[in-house]
Amino acid sequence: MTMMLRRASAGVALLGSAAAVSGFSFPGPTAAPRPGTSAAIRASTLAEPPTATDAASEKSAVGAPTAWECDEEAECVEVPACDDMECRTTLDVRIHGKWFDLSGWRKAHPAGPHWIDWYDGRDATEVMDAFHSQKGREMYKRLPASDPETASVLEASAAPYSSTELNFRKLRDELEADGWWDRDYVHEATLLGIWAALVAGAATTADAAPPLSAFLLALSMTNAGWLGHDYIHGVDKFTDFMRPFAAVAAGLGPTWWSDKHNKHHALTNEMGVDEDIATDPFLFPWAPDPKNDSPLRKIQHLIFYIPFSFLFALWRVDTLKVAVDSVETKRPDAKNELWYLLAHYFVLLTLFPLQVWVPAVFLSGLMSALIVTPTHQSEEFFEEYQPDWVTAQFESTRNAVTTNPFSEWLWGGMQYQLEHHLFPSMPRSKYPALKPILTKFAEENQIPGGYRESGEFEILYMNWDLYRQVAEADAVPGAPYSRGNGQLGAIDLGTSPGAGGVGLGKLM
16 A cells, blocks of 8 residues: 655644554565566566577577577577575566567676666656667667566566656657757856856855855855756766766766666655655654654754755765676766765865865755755655556656746756756756646646646755654664665665765764
8 A cells, every 4th residue: 555645734744643654664675576476477687597488598409598688789699597685587678559578788888787677567657768878769669578578478577658757758858859859058157157166256255255155065065956957967968078076066976866766756755765755864754663652752853954965975875885886886977976075075075175175065055955955745645566657757856946046046957856857868948938837737637736846945944844743753674774674776785875874874
């Protein structure tokens, strides 16, 4: 049963009533459960031989089993099957109504094999369309089809496409045909110019006026984060060229960002899976199980600005961890990314004294957290996987209505959070004009809650009030763990720096 925790009901549901306690149930205990199928049927688990025959598992001329091996262009050939315990024999994902065997493609996938593993036995149509270039959206069609028997079993167990999903695909096709992904280079140059001016201002005032320099540098860091965010999401030649910007200007690695942030986009507000809501033991968006509780929860609404301020610092540390690991595991462009990060710190430490850049990092973290946190935490949380990705984005996202030009710039496009979640690769300059289209779409498709938005200060209060209600609530036995209970994509099952806790939380 999907549990949706809404801000309005959090105080009632989490105050220890018997109904609230019984309302929690753990997702499936297995590492990779497929909805509606038993372990005996599933043919895509690690070290588990497939139950359905496949071209890749038939005997070759010499009687040995074979499997698929694919290159980065999705060209696949049959090879002797791997008998290593960590090899997958099959891995089946549905895209636009057809099941594909991605077992051979997972290692060649530029974003890493974990991405595909999360969709084993699931539909990945919206994620495929949202995160990939036109080239990538054509490449998957060359991958091997799943065995017909396996596909039949999975199709029977998978949720059918909703009318909302089908209508959304039509809308996306219409927007693409109308040029909504065409980039406004004057707008891009303006944003880059503002960032450069802030850096220049911070550098020239570093000695004469350190507080002013720290403020300007903090604004530049936040702005660089939003610009890098746009470029990493982008799928055109301009964003490909600008992809290193986040590392050079903000000290945030594209590989780390893609792993963490795209997972948040794909599995938004899924408890135990989405790292953006796994902020305990410092901030709890829902009342935890007593064994996962912390004394800090009781005062979280009074000290929230402290962990908020550490956001950028934590991101920087995690970036370096992922960058080093990426070099060791030979992920694409990993060495260049590490050099970009070193260049960032060379410039930062050369131009700015300690009393400037240290407070700038924490002030930037506070500003960024105040922007990214309330647009999701005030909405529904999901205890289980949501097969209707489109509806889930509407239900888990609230936009902020800014009140002045400075706020409009400072929010960096995140005030149009729903537009961004549904179309992450679309240039943010298009989002204001997209608002009435999505409002109409929500009405026509009768999406619960419709198009959700609140004033920028109201949405901040909503987020603070959620922390207050959770602080006053009793711990709830059986409440979902923020880093997973064994479900597919659980944070603790992956290589995330957030596994087991955040920062010092690992020691608590």
